[in-house]
Amino acid sequence: MKLYTYPGAPNPRRVHVYLAEKGLELPFQHVDILKRENRSPEFLEKVNPLGGIPVLELDDGSHLAESVAICRYLEALHPAPPLFGRTPAEQGRVEMWVRRLELYFMVPVGMVWIHGSPLTARVVKQQIPAVAEQNRGVVARTFELLDRELAGREFFAGDDYSMADIVGLTTFDFAADLNGLRPPAGLSHLGRWHAAVSGRPSARAGARRG
Numbered sequence: 595m596k597l598y599t600y601p602g603a604p605n606p607r608r609v610h611v612y613l614a615e616k617g618l619e620l621p622f623q624h625v626d627i628l629k630r631e632n633r634s635p636e637f638l639e640k641v642n643p644l645g646g647i648p649v650l651e652l653d654d655g656s657h658l659a660e661s662v663a664i665c666r667y668l669e670a671l672h673p674a675p676p677l678f679g680r681t682p683a684e685q686g687r688v689e690m691w692v693r694r695l696e697l698y699f700m701v702p703v704g705m706v707w708i709h710g711s712p713l714t715a716r717v718v719k720q721q722i723p724a725v726a727e728q729n730r731g732v733v734a735r736t737f738e739l740l741d742r743e744l745a746g747r748e749f750f751a752g753d754d755y756s757m758a759d760i761v762g763l764t765t766f767d768f769a770a771d772l773n774g775l776r777p778p779a780g781l782s783h784l785g786r787w788h789a790a791v792s793g794r795p796s797a798r799a800g801a802r803r804g
């Protein structure tokens with residue numbers, strides 16, 4: 595097995611944090627997304643037709659893309675400690691929060707990144723500032739929702755740290771560090787959660803350097 599990855603990128607970081615939580619190690623191959631290596635004809639043809647990373651190359655030479663799918667695959671091979679829930683209800687709650695965090699947090703942050711960042715202006719065909727602005731509002735509302743939800747429990751899916759927290763942490767840091775999107779100081783439950791998940795040793799895995 596081999597993981598195609600790039601240090602500091604938020605989606606690959608999910609897999610690195612997951613591996614650290616599990617105490618697993620995998621060989622890596624760095625793909626420089628700034629140099630568009632993931633968009634080379636060879637990468638698109640042989641590794642991932644959508645061009646995104648991370649991608650896991652399996653021992654039979656086939657490829658598995660999508661960060662959460664990669665972690666689910668690894669979870670089936672290494673069930674302990676469980677990061678996708680134990681009981682059917684826990685598993686459903688983890689899935690619910692992974693999807694909510696992807697759809698209502700990562701997607702709008704990604705839209706701000708694509709349409710509002712000077713760092714992507716060079717590669718995006720047409721930046722539409724109004725799209726960035728609208729999605730800044732979506733992210734602000736998501737911060738409030740997440741804060742309200744975390745008022746009642748320690749982690750997104752319940753009492754246990756899960757894949758949902760990994761998606762939440764990596765998106766939160768992408769929002770803050772690369773897009774300047776931070777929750778207002780008054781959202782104390784979200785702040786408490788972020789401090790707790792950032793304090794775990796796994797949070798350093800795959801994070802931005804320097």
Ligand SMILES: N[C@@H](CCC(=O)N[C@@H](CS)C(=O)NCC(=O)O)C(=O)O
Binds near residue numbers: 603604606
């Ligand atoms: N939904 C995919 C997203 C993959 C993705 O967009 N990865 C980014 C890095 S965070 C990437 O490869 N960007 C460069 C590009 O698409 O050219 C996942 O969860 O793995």
